[in-house]
Amino acid sequence: MPLEPKNVVLIGAGNVAFHLGKAxxxxxxxxxxxxxxxxxxxxxxxxxxxxxxxxxxxxIPDETDxxxxxVKDDAIAEVAGKIxxxxxxxxxxxGSVPMSALGDASDRLGVFYPLQTMHRxxxxxxxxxxxCIEGNSNWNEGMLLELARSISDNVQVLSSEQRKMTHxxxxxxxxxxxxxxxxxxxxxxxxxxxxxILKPLIKKTASNILSGHPxxxxxxxxxxxxxxxxxxxxxxxxxxxxxxxxLYADVSESIIKMHRS
Amino acid sequence: MPLEPKNVVLIGAGNVAFHLGKAxxxxxxxxxxxxxxxxxxxxxxxxxxxxxxxxxxxxIPDETDxxxxxVKDDAIAEVAGKIxxxxxxxxxxxGSVPMSALGDASDRLGVFYPLQTMHRxxxxxxxxxxxCIEGNSNWNEGMLLELARSISDNVQVLSSEQRKMTHxxxxxxxxxxxxxxxxxxxxxxxxxxxxxILKPLIKKTASNILSGHPxxxxxxxxxxxxxxxxxxxxxxxxxxxxxxxxLYADVSESIIKMHRS
Numbered sequence: 225m226p227l228e229p230k231n232v233v234l235i236g237a238g239n240v241a242f243h244l245g246k247a248x249x250x251x252x253x254x255x256x257x258x259x260x261x262x263x264x265x266x267x268x269x270x271x272x273x274x275x276x277x278x279x280x281x282x283x284i285p286d287e288t289d290x291x292x293x294x295v296k297d298d299a300i301a302e303v304a305g306k307i308x309x310x311x312x313x314x315x316x317x318x319g320s321v322p323m324s325a326l327g328d329a330s331d332r333l334g335v336f337y338p339l340q341t342m343h344r345x346x347x348x349x350x351x352x353x354x355x356c357i358e359g360n361s362n363w364n365e366g367m368l369l370e371l372a373r374s375i376s377d378n379v380q381v382l383s384s385e386q387r388k389m390t391h392x393x394x395x396x397x398x399x400x401x402x403x404x405x406x407x408x409x410x411x412x413x414x415x416x417x418x419x420x421i422l423k424p425l426i427k428k429t430a431s432n433i434l435s436g437h438p439x440x441x442x443x444x445x446x447x448x449x450x451x452x453x454x455x456x457x458x459x460x461x462x463x464x465x466x467x468x469x470x471l472y473a474d475v476s477e478s479i480i481k482m483h484r485s
Numbered sequence: 486m487p488l489e490p491k492n493v494v495l496i497g498a499g500n501v502a503f504h505l506g507k508a509x510x511x512x513x514x515x516x517x518x519x520x521x522x523x524x525x526x527x528x529x530x531x532x533x534x535x536x537x538x539x540x541x542x543x544x545i546p547d548e549t550d551x552x553x554x555x556v557k558d559d560a561i562a563e564v565a566g567k568i569x570x571x572x573x574x575x576x577x578x579x580g581s582v583p584m585s586a587l588g589d590a591s592d593r594l595g596v597f598y599p600l601q602t603m604h605r606x607x608x609x610x611x612x613x614x615x616x617c618i619e620g621n622s623n624w625n626e627g628m629l630l631e632l633a634r635s636i637s638d639n640v641q642v643l644s645s646e647q648r649k650m651t652h653x654x655x656x657x658x659x660x661x662x663x664x665x666x667x668x669x670x671x672x673x674x675x676x677x678x679x680x681x682i683l684k685p686l687i688k689k690t691a692s693n694i695l696s697g698h699p700x701x702x703x704x705x706x707x708x709x710x711x712x713x714x715x716x717x718x719x720x721x722x723x724x725x726x727x728x729x730x731x732l733y734a735d736v737s738e739s740i741i742k743m744h745r746s
Contacts, residue, residue, distance in 0.1 A: 296709075297711065297713075297714060298711070298713065320706070320714045320717065320718075339682065339683070339685070339686055340685060340686055340689060341686065341689060341690060341693070341702075341704045343693075343702070346693060346697075348689075352685045353685060354682050354683075354685060354686075356682075378682075378685070380682065382678075385676070386676055386677070386678060388717070388721060389672060389673065389676040389678070389721070390673065390676075390678060390682060390683075391718075392672060392718050392721060392722065392733075393669040393670075393672040393673045393678075393680075393683060394669070394683055394686055395705055395706065395707075395718065395733070396665045396666075396668050396669040396672065396733075397665055397666050397669035397680075397683050397686065397687050397690075398683070398686050398687065398690045398704075398705070399703070399704060399705030399706075399707065399708065399740070400662075400665045400736045400740075401661075401662035401665050401666070401687075401690060401691075402690050402693075402694070402699050402702060402703055402704075403699070403703060403707075403736060403739065403740045403743070404657045404658055404661045404662050404665070405657075405658050405662070405694050405699035406698075406699040406700040406703065406743060407657050407739070407743075408654040408655070408657040408658035408699075409654075409698065409699055409700065410743075411650060411653060411654040411657065412650065412651065412654045415646070415647055415650040415651075416647070417643075417647060417650070417651060417654075419654075419658075419694070419698075419699075421600065421615050421617075421639075421641065421651060422600070422615075422651075422654060422655055422658045422659070423694070423695055424600070424601060424613045424614060424615060424639070425600055425601055425602065425615075425655055425658065425659050426658050426659065426662075426691055426694065426695075427691060427692070427695065428601060428602060428609075429602060429658075429659045429662060429663050429691070430662075430687055430688060430690070430691030430692075431688070431691075432602070432604075432607060432663075433663070433666050433680070433684070433687065434684055434687075434688065436607075437667075437670065437680075438663050438664070438666035438667040438669075438670060438680075439667040439670070441602075441604065441663060442660070442663055442664060442667065443602050443659075443660060443663075444656055444659070444660030445581070445656065445660075446656075446660065446664075447660065448557075450558065450559070452558075452559065453558060453581050456581065456649070457581075457652075457653050457656065460649060460650070460653060461653065467739060467742065470735070471735060471736070471739055472653075472656070472657075474731070474732060474735050475661045475664060475732070478664065478668070478728060478732055479660070479661075479664045481728065482664070482667060482668075482671075
């Protein structure tokens with residue numbers, strides 16, 4: 225399917241705006257304008273993306289197809305309240321904010337949610353990033369599908385409910401696992417070692433589930449219901465941190481429960 | 486350093502024995518004998534490894550340098566009690582069992598712990614697997630270092646205390662993160678979706694920490710202390726499973742605590 229380049233206005237100057245802006249340019253779409261409240265950050269990103277920049281939320285050009293609000297969750301409604309562009313598709317990029325938060329910014333509303341952690345410093349392969357699309361009409365959804373497919377090979381239409389559940393699942397699979405890496409590093413460093421010793425294991429654990437079900441790949445003392453080892457670990461954690469001990473007990477209990485049922 | 490091939494006797498027929506046996510053969514060491522209580526499993530592994538097999542724990546040949554007891558944690562002491570081979574180095578492969586569990590099997594005791602999850606079905610790149618070595622004398626440690634270095638490029642001498650702490654850290658970074666993948670899959674499947682949508686994110690989260698500190702890479706609602714989103718997630722999880730809700734609350738609290746202190 226030959227894709228027609230879209231005229232896009234991007235609002236925001238954070239990590240998502242940065243990576244999305246770069247991907248939009250690379251995929252041949254037209255970045256008409258960058259809008260951001262903070263002039264300094266906006267100007268810098270506008271320069272990096274090679275597009276016009278303004279702090280004026282009313283300056284959306286007539287030829288715009290899609291306005292992407294890529295700001296923090298709790299700023300979406302406020303930003304949407306500042307723009308008014310009927311006929312243009314207005315979307316936000318959040319996993320957890322309902323489409324309705326966009327209010328009366330347009331009659332054409334949608335969600336354009338890239339399911340990936342994005343840091344300024346690290347490269348993101350957008351072709352692999354799953355984009356979760358929602359629109360308040362088939363026409364809007366079609367427009368957003370086209371835009372998303374020009375950026376990524378992995379595009380899905382999800383309802384608001386499914387998107388919320390996906391976001392919760394991502395918190396478990398990404399935010400929480402990263403925190404467990406951090407706790408692991410804390411334990412090792414307190415004992416004069418480094419996380420480096422675990423990196424091959426971490427890499428393998430994540431790559432294993434790319435071709436299998438995590439439940440079937442579970443290993444460790446809780447999986448074996450090895451109460452002796454678990455008690456030893458709890459005793460050692462008690463000396464280290466009561467909080468780590470509690471987490472160890474809670475997660476082990478959850479593993480035991482999943483594998484007994 | 487030119488390595489002298491070692492004469493090894495392997496005890497056990499599980500996943501670790503399988504992968505270790507294969508790596509020992511590949512690295513040019515000599516597998517003299519496989520010993521296993523269960524005849525059928527032992528015979529099969531002996532055939533796969535192309536080495537002699539017996540159920541007789543007394544049959545350790547005179548020319549043996551190292552006996553590797555690669556059995557489940559709670560069977561180590563029992564198996565060690567069945568062998569007696571002074572002058573030969575006797576080791577187990579466990580992260581959590583003290584060296585002393587080997588008792589009087591020999592005067593030369595040690596630990597030979599490959600820090601990696603090993604499944605029969607999936608390939609293990611032993612060159613990248615960290616081996617944690619311990620010996621009850623410098624001579625033994627040297628012998629075990631040589632053997633480990635013939636298999637892996639990542640060999641470390643750890644004390645029993647450090648090995649235990651490393652094992653606990655591995656439970657957090659591997660077993661617990663895998664369980665969070667499994668919970669994530671459960672949430673998605675209950676809502677008509679599949680874990681596939683999160684796989685790029687999971688891959689990215691794990692690969693990010695190979696070159697950075699997880700604490701600095703943390704993202705998500707708990708990291709931002711975004712109480713609104715966390716409350717929404719807790720409300721949605723309440724309907725799904727009280728246990729998931731509790732875990733979400735506990736881990737979020739731990740994230741908030743780490744990033745406030």
